[in-house]
Amino acid sequence: MTTVGEPGTKEVLSLDELEAVSGLRTGRKHILAILVENKPGVLTRIAGLFARRGFNIDTLAVGPTDDETVSRITLTLDGAVHPIDQVTKQLHKLVNVLKIRDLEPGETLARELALFKVSADGAARAEVMQICEIFRAKVVDVTKRSVIVEVTGDCEKVDAFEALVRPFGLIEMARTGEIAISRGRSET
Amino acid sequence: MRAVDALMECLKAEGVDVVFGLPGGANLPTYDAFYDAGIRHILVRHEAGGGHAAEGYAKATGKVGVSLGTSGPGATNLVTPICDAMMDSVPVVFLTGQVRTELLGTDGFQEADMIGITMPIVKHSFMIQHPLEIPRTLHEAFHIARTGRPGPVVVDIPQDLSRADIPYEPVDDVHLPGYQPTTEGNQKQIRIAAKALASARRPVIYAGGGVVSGNAAAELLELATADRFPVTCTIMGLGGFPAPHDQWLGMLGMHGLRAANYAIDEADLIVAVGARFDDRITGKLSEFAPRAKFIHIDVDPAEISKNVPAHIPIVGDAKNILPRLTAEYRAQAPDPARLEEWWSRIRTWRERHPLGFGDSADSEIKPQFMVKALYEATGGDAIVTSDVGQHQMWAAQYYNFLQPRRWINSGGLGTMGFGLPAAMGAKVGCPDQTVVCIAGDGSVQMNMQELATCAQEGIDIKVFIMNNGYLGMVRQWQELFWDKRYSQVDMGQWPDFVKLAEAYGATGIRLQDKTTLVTDMQAAIATPGPVLVDVRVTREENTYPMIAPGAAARDMVG
Numbered sequence: 001m002t003t004v005g006e007p008g009t010k011e012v013l014s015l016d017e018l019e020a021v022s023g024l025r026t027g028r029k030h031i032l033a034i035l036v037e038n039k040p041g042v043l044t045r046i047a048g049l050f051a052r053r054g055f056n057i058d059t060l061a062v063g064p065t066d067d068e069t070v071s072r073i074t075l076t077l078d079g080a081v082h083p084i085d086q087v088t089k090q091l092h093k094l095v096n097v098l099k100i101r102d103l104e105p106g107e108t109l110a111r112e113l114a115l116f117k118v119s120a121d122g123a124a125r126a127e128v129m130q131i132c133e134i135f136r137a138k139v140v141d142v143t144k145r146s147v148i149v150e151v152t153g154d155c156e157k158v159d160a161f162e163a164l165v166r167p168f169g170l171i172e173m174a175r176t177g178e179i180a181i182s183r184g185r186s187e188t
Numbered sequence: 189m190r191a192v193d194a195l196m197e198c199l200k201a202e203g204v205d206v207v208f209g210l211p212g213g214a215n216l217p218t219y220d221a222f223y224d225a226g227i228r229h230i231l232v233r234h235e236a237g238g239g240h241a242a243e244g245y246a247k248a249t250g251k252v253g254v255s256l257g258t259s260g261p262g263a264t265n266l267v268t269p270i271c272d273a274m275m276d277s278v279p280v281v282f283l284t285g286q287v288r289t290e291l292l293g294t295d296g297f298q299e300a301d302m303i304g305i306t307m308p309i310v311k312h313s314f315m316i317q318h319p320l321e322i323p324r325t326l327h328e329a330f331h332i333a334r335t336g337r338p339g340p341v342v343v344d345i346p347q348d349l350s351r352a353d354i355p356y357e358p359v360d361d362v363h364l365p366g367y368q369p370t371t372e373g374n375q376k377q378i379r380i381a382a383k384a385l386a387s388a389r390r391p392v393i394y395a396g397g398g399v400v401s402g403n404a405a406a407e408l409l410e411l412a413t414a415d416r417f418p419v420t421c422t423i424m425g426l427g428g429f430p431a432p433h434d435q436w437l438g439m440l441g442m443h444g445l446r447a448a449n450y451a452i453d454e455a456d457l458i459v460a461v462g463a464r465f466d467d468r469i470t471g472k473l474s475e476f477a478p479r480a481k482f483i484h485i486d487v488d489p490a491e492i493s494k495n496v497p498a499h500i501p502i503v504g505d506a507k508n509i510l511p512r513l514t515a516e517y518r519a520q521a522p523d524p525a526r527l528e529e530w531w532s533r534i535r536t537w538r539e540r541h542p543l544g545f546g547d548s549a550d551s552e553i554k555p556q557f558m559v560k561a562l563y564e565a566t567g568g569d570a571i572v573t574s575d576v577g578q579h580q581m582w583a584a585q586y587y588n589f590l591q592p593r594r595w596i597n598s599g600g601l602g603t604m605g606f607g608l609p610a611a612m613g614a615k616v617g618c619p620d621q622t623v624v625c626i627a628g629d630g631s632v633q634m635n636m637q638e639l640a641t642c643a644q645e646g647i648d649i650k651v652f653i654m655n656n657g658y659l660g661m662v663r664q665w666q667e668l669f670w671d672k673r674y675s676q677v678d679m680g681q682w683p684d685f686v687k688l689a690e691a692y693g694a695t696g697i698r699l700q701d702k703t704t705l706v707t708d709m710q711a712a713i714a715t716p717g718p719v720l721v722d723v724r725v726t727r728e729e730n731t732y733p734m735i736a737p738g739a740a741a742r743d744m745v746g
Contacts, residue, residue, distance in 0.1 A: 020497030
């Protein structure tokens with residue numbers, strides 16, 4: 001909130017100066033890093049909370065941390081649709097949630113892994129390989145009529161790759177959803 | 189010792205002197221331990237009755253209530269009380285039996301995934317995975333239920349684990365790294381709030397159930413009287429501010445008083461204390477208090493700015509915050525004369541729109557008259573529980589509560605059948621108080637069976653049924669908003685409540701004469717043991733005033 005009036009002085013505070021803090025819709029993608037106790041049912045509690053409050057999860061990735069009693073959930077959602085402060089406050093109410101960080105886009109390293117199965121025969125294959133080279137993607141399987149490509153990067157890069165290979169015939173695709181960590185020395 | 193005996197030790201260490209429950213296969217070991225544990229166990233007739241009794245006990249005493257059920261249907265019967273306790277922030281620990289671990293997930297006999305079923309309606313829940321966890325988990329459950337914003341905690345205990353032999357050592361600390369409620373309240377925010385109050389010309393204090401459950405009624409009175417701040421309470425907050433007080437505006441919201449709703453409508457500053465801006469309070473949200481800035485004090489940060497954006501949020505316990513806010517306010521030394529104009533406006537509303545009803549000319553009992561008569565018959569000094577519907581609203585309007593924890597109702601979930609078992613629990617918790625239930629003839633039948641419990645245990649509750657032979661509130665809505673097409677609301681004159689009371693071993697009385705109502709009620713209250721009084725009231729009376737659904741507060745009708 002905007003701080004009005006200097007605390008500790010007798011200066012009168014005008015009500016007009018007060019600004020409300022409300023369900024903040026930021027209009028951007030948010031990456032939440034959530035540290036939770038590694039106990040049964042914790043993911044269900046989080047998923048259930050989102051369903052019940054009408055929040056949509058865009059991507060979700062769960063994995064271990066350096067501490068075996070703690071798991072890390074990386075969750076992305078759209079701040080244009082959801083009041084992000086309500087989401088984090090409701091998450092904090094879950095007893096098994098230890099820490100939540102709404103990662104700042106500029107201060108964050110985000111990556112996801114994707115596998116693309118693309119139909120590629122003859123001339124098309126060379127073209128796909130060329131795109132892979134530009135994206136530093138790896139071809140991990142080749143048959144006569146298709147290739148499987150492994151791509152890592154932030155979700156925009158993976159989106160861009162998808163857009164480029166789709167015209168060749170995208171047979172199927174699997175994406176992990178982003179995991180993220182803050183840049184620099186400080187801990188998430 | 190057996191894990192269940194350790195469980196008894198934990199209950200005793202938590203100061204539990206009474207529990208409400210019903211045994212079954214999966215919690216046989218627990219009941220074997222109750223046999224000589226020295227904890228009073230009240231055998232209810234339906235688990236829902238036990239759950240609501242534990243809520244009534246908790247609301248009346250401020251202590252954590254305990255309710256037990258077996259696995260499967262025993263546990264699912266507790267779902268409504270659990271949800272009710274969640275909505276109204278009632279500290280209750282629910283101990284449910286579960287099938288043996290080898291049967292888990294196999295659709296075993298009386299197996300229900302209680303943790304899954306209740307996940308959206310608990311403050312927290314624990315599934316016991318190992319017998320050694322039982323003592324610590326139980327203390328954690330009590331700690332979570334009682335602290336911060338109180339609420340229900342479910343502990344599900346598989347039958348085989350509860351029979352295990354474990355070394356028991358008392359647990360005297362709980363360690364919950366993910367659970368640390370903020371209770372203090374930020375001093376800087378408190379100072380800003382004091383300044384806002386000092387410059388407000390049309391302030392209103394809007395107090396909710398948090399004032400009652402946070403034991404902050406005295407602190408609220410202190411703040412309100414630091415100047416002449418008008419005070420209104422939600423239905424959950426009644427008793428949080430003494431109703432006869434000159435600064436009391438009455439209840440606000442859908443069936444609140446005009447003075448209270450109009451004051452909110454015109455206020456320039458609203459101080460919400462332990463309240464959550466429910467839709468029954470705000471009416472049409474976009475037109476709620478359009479001129480006001482909001483100070484919102486609540487122990488649950490997620491309530492702040494959930495429905496109405498707060499200008500000055502203060503997270504913490506009202507009991508900690510209010511005295512500091514009062515002190516900071518006094519330090520501002522504001523001019524009390526600035527509120528004169530506001531009070532003259534409020535006085536006009538009070539004079540023009542007092543709470544009232546058209547009384548009958550003959551001996552017919554109007555429902556509003558019934559509540560006033562009960563107020564007189566109890567000297568205004570009883571614990572009053574209620575069910576849900578018209579009678580609940582009239583009770584809230586006409587029984588002027590002086591103190592907190594005297595008004596016990598189901599506000600958030602609106603659970604019919606809450607009142608009778610809640611009265612039972614309240615009486616067990618406060619045996620020296622007069623406990624009455626104002627029930628509806630529809631509602632009371634939903635947990636009627638607990639009269640047998642009261643008769644057997646000698647629990648001295650007096651249930652006054654406001655009998656109009658209708659599901660009255662639904663009938664009112666059908667009359668007002670559905671062209672008077674009365675669909676499935678006429679309950680007729682069944683059952684015969686007097687005979688039913690007698691069958692249960694209670695005293696049954698029928699009252700239908702206004703002229704002797706107060707003395708007849710006094711006689712009923714003086715009758716020993718549980719008493720069921722069938723009070724016949726006007727059949728088609730509407731609860732007014734009213735904010736129609738979706739309308740703004742200033743457009744109250746009736």
